[in-house]
Amino acid sequence: MEALSGTGASQGVEIVETELASRLVNGLRLAGINFMTYLPETRLSQILPIMREDSSIQLAPVASEAEGVSIAAGAALGGKQVACYMEGTGVYVSTYALLTVAERFGVPMLLLVSYVGSLSDQRNSFLYVRRGTRMIPVLEALGLEYHVLYDGENLETRIKDAVRMMHALKLPVVLLFTGEFTV
Amino acid sequence: MIRYECFEWMAPRIVNQIVVTSLSGQRIEWGHLSKHEGNLLLGSMGNALAVGVGLALALPHRRVIVLESDGSLLLSLFNLPTLANLGPQNLAVFVFDNQIYSGTRISEPTATAGKANLEVIAKGAGIDTAVTVRDLEEFKKTAAPALDGKGLKFVVVKVEESRGHRRIERTNVDLLENKYRFVRYLEKTEGKPIFLGHG
Numbered sequence: 001m002e003a004l005s006g007t008g009a010s011q012g013v014e015i016v017e018t019e020l021a022s023r024l025v026n027g028l029r030l031a032g033i034n035f036m037t038y039l040p041e042t043r044l045s046q047i048l049p050i051m052r053e054d055s056s057i058q059l060a061p062v063a064s065e066a067e068g069v070s071i072a073a074g075a076a077l078g079g080k081q082v083a084c085y086m087e088g089t090g091v092y093v094s095t096y097a098l099l100t101v102a103e104r105f106g107v108p109m110l111l112l113v114s115y116v117g118s119l120s121d122q123r124n125s126f127l128y129v130r131r132g133t134r135m136i137p138v139l140e141a142l143g144l145e146y147h148v149l150y151d152g153e154n155l156e157t158r159i160k161d162a163v164r165m166m167h168a169l170k171l172p173v174v175l176l177f178t179g180e181f182t183v
Numbered sequence: 184m185i186r187y188e189c190f191e192w193m194a195p196r197i198v199n200q201i202v203v204t205s206l207s208g209q210r211i212e213w214g215h216l217s218k219h220e221g222n223l224l225l226g227s228m229g230n231a232l233a234v235g236v237g238l239a240l241a242l243p244h245r246r247v248i249v250l251e252s253d254g255s256l257l258l259s260l261f262n263l264p265t266l267a268n269l270g271p272q273n274l275a276v277f278v279f280d281n282q283i284y285s286g287t288r289i290s291e292p293t294a295t296a297g298k299a300n301l302e303v304i305a306k307g308a309g310i311d312t313a314v315t316v317r318d319l320e321e322f323k324k325t326a327a328p329a330l331d332g333k334g335l336k337f338v339v340v341k342v343e344e345s346r347g348h349r350r351i352e353r354t355n356v357d358l359l360e361n362k363y364r365f366v367r368y369l370e371k372t373e374g375k376p377i378f379l380g381h382g
Binding site: 072167 | 203225229233234237238239240259261262358365366369373376377379
């Protein structure tokens with residue numbers, strides 16, 4: 001019986017994940033994003049199969065978040081509306097590219113970052129917590145605008161707001177996903 | 184063979200291609216020899232190839248030329264399997280491999296001065312067309328179809344150390360000015376806006 005209950009709970013979580021993931025992808029589409037680099041991780045990975053079913057967002061899998069940022073920068077300079085999907089650790093990996101390409105050249109891009117190790121990360125542990133607690137100071141040191149999303153309330157609007165901001169600034173804007181997005 | 188003579192041959196052959204360069208001497212030399220509006224002089228090690236890949240994916244009908252160096256490529260070797268798997272057929276990559284970090288001014292050797300072989304690394308990453316050229320005639324023969332043709336090209340150009348770029352007057356066109364000139368050129372030639380948003 002325990003095993004069956006466990007399966008039911010797990011399915012419930014998957015439904016939440018899939019519903020939020022669908023809304024996230026739809027929000028990106030509605031905001032005009034049509035190109036995304038990614039290095040998959042655990043919290044938001046459900047967006048990828050949904051995106052693959054639809055050709056409206058061109059996907060570029062990468063081996064490092066650093067090249068994810070640089071490839072996205074090239075695509076943005078070629079006329080794409082770009083996003084980079086990465087784990088929070090990817091922000092650290094890509095800091096050099098963010099600074100020397102995206103920030104220095106002034107390239108609009110949306111960073112979709114799973115905020116691992118943050119206070120509301122439902123899977124937080126000693127493995128992740130240091131990465132989470134340093135995230136905001138690092139983004140502020142880079143001079144990047146960020147917004148923390150805890151749940152799906154007005155998700156599509158928040159994505160659209162962030163995309164409008166990235167175009168206005170001509171800089172990366174970061175959405176950090178935690179709380180409900182990390183169950 | 185030195186890099187400058189390769190660039191002298193290449194510059195007049197760039198018409199409507201897009202060119203991305205990395206850092207140091209090659210940025211200075213290319214910027215001096217080519218006033219093409221489609222030049223993006225990045226000024227950043229380890230990023231030119233990835234930026235070029237992004238441009239090639241965004242503009243699949245345009246030929247994109249990336250001018251890399253051994254030091255810059257070695258900083259971002261993860262670019263190679265990504266390049267192989269994405270496989271943009273409108274991209275040509277030239278790696279000018281002088282086996283030194285020329286920016287150090289003390290000619291510190293890179294790994295290619297030792298045991299590393301960039302053509303072999305590229306092939307191991309899945310870039311089957313990777314080749315190495317070692318003299319100017321061979322360079323011209325390999326570069327001509329890479330500049331104008333189709334297909335993913337990856338050419339390692341073994342060059343001697345040269346310090347000519349140190350005598351070239353540096354440009355006063357900063358990175359933002361270069362970006363806007365590049366973007367306006369693409370907007371003009373592609374007939375579409377690149378940056379959204381209006382004042």
